[in-house]
Amino acid sequence: MTKEEFLRQFHHARTVWQEQDYPLRVKGRPAAVLIPLxxxxxxxxVLLTERAHHLKHHPGQISFPGGGVESQDAxxxxxxxxxxxEEVGLPGDHATIVGSLPDYRTISGYTITPVVAFIKPGFTVVRDPNEVESVFEVPLKHVLDRKNHLIHHTHRNNQTFPIYFIPWQDRMIWGATAAIIRNLSHHIHP
Known part of the structure; x- marks a missing residue:
């Protein structure tokens, strides 16, 4: 998939199916992730990170660069x-914002806004070892193909919730990251 093919599918006027997120009782803490293409x-x-193994929350989980919206953020x-x-050394001038996906609420109390951007290749990855164990890329075509997605259902408070998994080589993309990828997939492949 090329940039032009992506843009033709991403910018459209049709209603897009969204994966079920976690129904928070109160407004979640605002957060943002970058979907770096x-x-x-x-x-x-797509550039992804493996969270540092010493972290208290979600150690070793595959994620997009991102985190909570801070007071200094516009x-x-x-x-x-x-x-x-901060996490991978991606200079802002290497990113061209394409748009965003609808917010995704998590069981950990965040309301995440996924921001999609095209990234010029050739920047030097400088990972923050306090937050990131490793940085890697996956062909966008692979993660958007729903034939590569696995779904497991779990139960909480008498409700059923899906958990998504996308295997890639020796890694497993799952949880909110996989759900956000599925939402992007619904945008590109309705």
Whole structure:
């Protein structure tokens, strides 16, 4: 999938199916993640991180660069770009914002806004070892293909919730990251 093919599918007027998120009783803490699509001209890949193993919450989990919106952030886009620079050294001038996906609420009490951006290749990854164990890329075509998605259902408070999994080589993308990828997939492949 090229940048032009992605844009044709991403910017449209149709209603898009959204995966079920966690129904928070109160407004969640605002957070933002960057969906960094590395543009190689003839293909796109998505940059993902493996969270540091010593972290208290979600150690070793695969995620997008991102985190809570802070008071100094002008908004969710600013927060997503700031977090990407802090976590993986992504310079803001390498990112071209495409848009965002609808918010996704998590069981941990966050309301995440996924921000989609094209990234110029060639920047030097500088990971923050306090937050990031490793950084890697996956072909966008692979993660958007719902044939590669696995779904497990869990039960909480007499309700059933799906948990999504996307295997890639020796890694497993799951939880909110996989659900956000599925929402992007519904946008691109209705």
């Amino acid at each position: 590395i543009d190689y001209g003839d293909s796109l890949s 908004g969710v886009i600013d927060a997503a770009l700031r977090e990407a620079e």
